[in-house]
Amino acid sequence: xxxxxxxxxxxxxxxxxxxxxxxxxxxxxxxxxxxxxxxxxxxxxxxxxxxxxxxxxxxxxxxxxxxxxxxxxxxxxxxxxxxxxxxxxxxxxxxxxxxxxxxxxxxxxxxxxxxxxxxxxxxxxxxxxxxxxxxxxxxxxxxxxxxxxxxxxxxxxxxxxxxxxxxxx
Amino acid sequence: xxxxxxxxxxxxxxxxxxxxxxxxxxxxxxxxxxxxxxxxxxxxxxxxxxxxxxxxxxxxxxxxxxxxxxxxxxxxxxxxxxxxxxxxxxxxxxxxxxxxxxxxxxxxxxxxxxxxxxxxxxxxxxxxxxxxxxxxxxxxxxxxxxxxxxxxxxxxxxxxxxxxxxxxxxxxxxxxxxxxxxxxxxxxxxxxxxxxxxxxxxxxxxxxxxxxxxxxxxxxxxxxxxxxxxxxxxxxxxxxxxxxxxxxxxxxxxxxxxxxxxxxxxxxxxxxxxxxxxxxxxxxxxxxxxxxxxxxxxxxxxxxxxxxxxxxxxxxxxxxxxxxxxxxxxxxxxxxxxxxxxxxxxxxxxxxxxxxxxxxxxxxxxxxxxxxxxxxxxxxxxxx
Ligand code: SF4
Ligand code: SF4
Numbered sequence: 194x195x196x197x198x199x200x201x202x203x204x205x206x207x208x209x210x211x212x213x214x215x216x217x218x219x220x221x222x223x224x225x226x227x228x229x230x231x232x233x234x235x236x237x238x239x240x241x242x243x244x245x246x247x248x249x250x251x252x253x254x255x256x257x258x259x260x261x262x263x264x265x266x267x268x269x270x271x272x273x274x275x276x277x278x279x280x281x282x283x284x285x286x287x288x289x290x291x292x293x294x295x296x297x298x299x300x301x302x303x304x305x306x307x308x309x310x311x312x313x314x315x316x317x318x319x320x321x322x323x324x325x326x327x328x329x330x331x332x333x334x335x336x337x338x339x340x341x342x343x344x345x346x347x348x349x350x351x352x353x354x355x356x357x358x359x360x361x362x
Numbered sequence: 363x364x365x366x367x368x369x370x371x372x373x374x375x376x377x378x379x380x381x382x383x384x385x386x387x388x389x390x391x392x393x394x395x396x397x398x399x400x401x402x403x404x405x406x407x408x409x410x411x412x413x414x415x416x417x418x419x420x421x422x423x424x425x426x427x428x429x430x431x432x433x434x435x436x437x438x439x440x441x442x443x444x445x446x447x448x449x450x451x452x453x454x455x456x457x458x459x460x461x462x463x464x465x466x467x468x469x470x471x472x473x474x475x476x477x478x479x480x481x482x483x484x485x486x487x488x489x490x491x492x493x494x495x496x497x498x499x500x501x502x503x504x505x506x507x508x509x510x511x512x513x514x515x516x517x518x519x520x521x522x523x524x525x526x527x528x529x530x531x532x533x534x535x536x537x538x539x540x541x542x543x544x545x546x547x548x549x550x551x552x553x554x555x556x557x558x559x560x561x562x563x564x565x566x567x568x569x570x571x572x573x574x575x576x577x578x579x580x581x582x583x584x585x586x587x588x589x590x591x592x593x594x595x596x597x598x599x600x601x602x603x604x605x606x607x608x609x610x611x612x613x614x615x616x617x618x619x620x621x622x623x624x625x626x627x628x629x630x631x632x633x634x635x636x637x638x639x640x641x642x643x644x645x646x647x648x649x650x651x652x653x654x655x656x657x658x659x660x661x662x663x664x665x666x667x668x669x670x671x672x673x674x675x676x677x678x679x680x681x682x683x684x685x686x687x688x689x690x691x692x693x694x695x696x697x698x699x700x701x702x703x704x705x706x707x708x709x710x711x712x713x714x715x716x717x718x719x720x721x722x723x724x725x726x727x728x729x730x731x732x733x734x735x736x737x738x739x740x741x742x743x744x745x746x
Contacts, residue, residue, distance in 0.1 A: 206574030216569045217506065226513050237520050240542055242527045270439035314442035314533040315541060328527065 235332075242313045243329040247304060247346045257350055258325035261301040265317035265326060273310040274317060277302045301347060308334075308342040387415055394423045400497060401741030405718070405734075407727070414730055417722040419715055425745040432705035437463055437537070437672050440702065445531040447707065448743035450490040453483045453526070454685035456535040458692040459705075461616065462681035463537055466696060467674050472666040475539040476618045477659040481552070482525050482534070483683075484648040484655070488559070489518045490686035491641050491648075498638075498735040499570060502579045507570050514562060517555055524548050537672040539665030552656055556649050563645065571642065580634040584721050584733035587632060594720075595713040598688025599644065600737055603637030605630040610684035622654050634736035641738070674698070687711050687738055709743045 228235060247257035259276070266274040281297040288295055318326050336342055393404040402423035408416040428447055432440045444455040457479060464470060471479070492515045496508030519529045525542055526534035534541045570576055586596070591604045601608055609626040611619040627643035629636035676698035682691040688710025695704040714737045722730040 202574075209568075209572045209574050213569050213573055216565055220510075226516075237523065240524055240527045268436075268438065270435055270442045312442050312446075312531070312533075313528065314445070315527065316438055316442065319438075319536065319541070 238330040238332065241328065241330055241332070242315065243331040244308045244311060244313075244334070244344065245306060245317060245326045245346070246329040246331075247350050248325050248327055249350060255351055256300050257304070257347060258323050259301050259304065259321075260299045260323050260325070262322060264320050264322060268316045268320035270314060270316060271310040271312055273307040275303075275305040275307075277305075303348075304346040306344045306346055308344060309339055386410060400739060403715075403739065403741045403744070407730075409727060412726050412728075414722050414725055414727060417719050417730065419718060421745055423745065424742050426742075428746045429705050429707060432702045434701065436700050437674060437702065440705070441535065442533045445528070445533040446742070447709070447746055448685065448687070448690075448711075448740045449530055450493055450740055451486055451686040451690075452530070452532040453479075453486040453534070454683050454690050455707075456532060457483060457683045458681060458685075458690045458707075459694075460535040460537060461683065462679050462692040462694040463672060463674055465681050466677055466679040466694060467537075467672055469538055469666065469668055469672070471538050471540075472663050473660050474543075474662040475664050475666070477655050478525070478540045478544060478664060479535065480618055480622070480655045481544070481652055481659075482522060482532075482540070484651045485518055485522055485525075485552075486532070487686045488645055488648050488652075489515050489522070491645050492518070494641065494686075494738045495566075495570075498738075499576070501731055501735040502576065504570070504573075504576070507566075510562070510566070510569070514559055517558065521548065521552055521555060524551075536665065538668040539663070541664075543664045544659070549656055552652065556653050559645070559649060563642070566642070571638075577635070579728075579732050580638055580736065583634045583725070583729050584736060585632050586717060586721065590717070590720070594717045596688070596717055597710050597713065598685065598738075599637050599640045600688065600714045600717070602626065602628045603640045603736075604632045605636075610682050610689050614682060616681075616683060618655070621658075622651050624651050624654075634732055637736045637738075674702075682708070685710060687740065687743070688714060707746055709746060711737075711739045711741075711743045715739055715744055 247259055250256045250258055261276050261278045263276050266272075266276055279298045279300065279302045281295050284293075284295050313328070315328070318328065334342075387408050387410045390407045390409055391404060392407055394402040404420040404423065406416075406418045406420060407414055426446075428443050431443055435443075441456060441459065444459045445452040447455045492511040496511035499507040522532070523529050525544060525548065526532045526540075527542060528534065586600065586604045588604050588606055591601050591606065596604075597608065597610075605628050607626045607628045610616075611624075612626055624647045627640050627647060629639050631639070674696045676696055678693070678695040680691060680693045682689050684690070689708065690710060691708030693704075693706040693708070694702055697703040718730075718734060718737065721733055725733065
C-alpha cells in the first residue's frame with residue numbers, strides 16, 4: 194500500500210514538472226517583452242523625475258521664471274540647490290542725478306544643482322512660489338567624474354536655445 | 363550589558379555566542395554578503411555538519427539613523443526619508459508618517475487623495491509581493507520565476523511611475539493629499555493590468571506553486587505556532603500564515619478601507635508554505651481592492667486645503683498602516699516647532715526576523731535559507 198502511494202506521489206510530481214515545462218515552452222515562443230535600449234527607448238516619461246530644470250518665461254525662452262527667492266534651496270532636504278541673485282547694474286547718469294538706485298533683475302545669476310546629492314523628492318518643485326522648476330525628462334545622464342553632475346541650470350536653459358533655433362531654421 | 367573586559371574576553375559580537383564554539387561545531391558567517399539575506403544581514407551560525415545548532419542575526423550594517431534624521435528636518439523634508447526605509451513597500455511608509463502628522467494636526471486628506479493613496483499603496487504591495495515571490499524562488503534555486511515576476515512588475519512600475527513620479531523610492535504623499543492625479547488613460551491601464559495579472563496568477567500557480575520540487579522545499583519547514591508568533595510580535599503574512607487573521611487594515615481601520623470589500627487571507631499550515639500561500643492570496647485581494655477603489659474614486663482635488671508648511675500642534679500620536687511585511691507604525695512626538703521632536707518607527711521585518719533564531723534551531727542549513735526567505739525580510743527596514 195505504502196509503495197503504491199509513493200509511486201502515485203512521484204507520478205503527480207513528475208506531471209507537475211511537465212506542466213511547468215509546457216508553460217516555459219509556450220512563453221519561449223512569445224514575442225520579446227524587453228526594450229532594446231539604445232535601439233529602442235521608453236516613452237512613458239510624462240511624470241518621470243529626471244534632475245530638476247528651470248522653466249522659462251512664457252514669452253522669453255531664455256529667461257527663467259525664477260525670482261531668486263531661495264525657497265527651494267531651503268525646502269531641499271539635502272541642500273543641493275544654491276541660488277545667487279543678480280547684482281543691480283551700475284546706475285546710469287540720470288539715475289545718479291535723481292538719486293534712485295536701479296533695481297536688480299529678478300532672475301538668478303546662477304542656479305546651481307548638485308545632482309550627486311539630489312534624491313528627486315520634489316520638495317523644491319512643490320515649494321516654489323513662482324512655479325519655476327520642474328523635473329526634466331533627461332534619462333541619458335552619465336558622467337566620468339563627480340563634477341559632471343554639478344549643473345548650472347541657468348546656463349543649461351540658455352544653452353538650449355541654439356538647438357531650438359537650429360531646428361526651426 | 364557586558365563590561366569591556368567581558369566583551370574582550372568573549373571576542374564575539376553577540377551575546378548568544380558568548381561561549382564560543384562547542385566541540386565538533388563550526389561557526390559560520392552567513393552574510394553580510396550572502397545572496398539569500400537580500401541585503402546586508404549577517405547571521406552567525408553554529409553548525410554541526412549540515413545542522414544548525416544556534417543562529418543569531420547580527421544587525422546594523424545598513425543603519426542610517428532615519429529616526430534621528432527626522433529631528434533635524436522639517437516635516438515635509440522627512441517624507442523623502444520615508445521612501446527609503448523599506449524600498450519595496452515605500453508608499454506604506456510614506457503613509458505611516460504622513461498619516462501620523464495628519465492625525466496629530468487633525469487635517470484629513472481630500473477624499474480623492476484617500477482613494478489614490480489606497481490605489482498606489484496596494485499596487486505597491488503587489489509589486490513588493492511579486493519581487494518577494496521571484497527572489498524567494500531564486501533562493502530556493504529556481505531562476506525563471508523571477509523573470510515572469512519582473513515582466514508583470516515592469517508594467518506595474520510604469521503605472522506607479524505615472525502616479526508618483528518614481529519607480530522605487532517613492533515620496534509622493536503630501537500632507538493632505540498626493541502629488542500626481544490619475545488620468546482616465548491611466549485608469550484604463552490599471553484596469554488592463556488587473557485583468558492581466560488575474561490571467562497570470564493561475565500560470566504562476568501551475569508553474570511554481572504546484573511544482574513538487576518547491577513543495578519539497580517549503581512544506582513542513584519553519585513551523586511557527588501561534589503563541590510563538592505572538593510572543594515575538596510578528597505581523598503581516600508571517601502572523602497570518604500561522605492562522606491569525608490580524609490585518610491593520612481591518613483591526614485598526616484607516617482611510618477608506620472600511621468601505622472596501624476584501625478578505626484577510628490566512629493559513630493554518632504555520633509553515634513556510636502557509637506564508638507562501640497567504641502572500642499569493644494577498645496578491646488577488648490587493649487586485650480586488652484596487653479594482654474597487656478605481657471604480658469608486660470620487661472626483662475632486664487631490665490636495666486638501668492646507669498651509670504649505672503644516673502646523674503640527676504639540677502632542678504625541680501613533681499611526682499604523684498595513685505594509686507588505688506587516689504592521690508599520692510611526693510614533694511621532696511634536697513640540698509645536700517646525701520639525702518633529704521624536705520619531706519612532708516600528709518596522710515589521712524587525713519582529714519577523716527575531717523569530718529566526720528560534721525557528722532555525724536544529725534545521726538543515728538549506729532549510730534555514732528557505733525559512734529566511736519565507737519571512738520576507740527587507741534589511742534596510744530592520745536597521746532603519
Ligand atoms: S528634488 Fe529634492 S533633493 Fe532634489 S533638489 Fe529638489 S528638493 Fe533637493
Ligand atoms: S526656483 Fe522658485 S523657489 Fe527656487 S529660487 Fe527660484 S522662484 Fe524661488
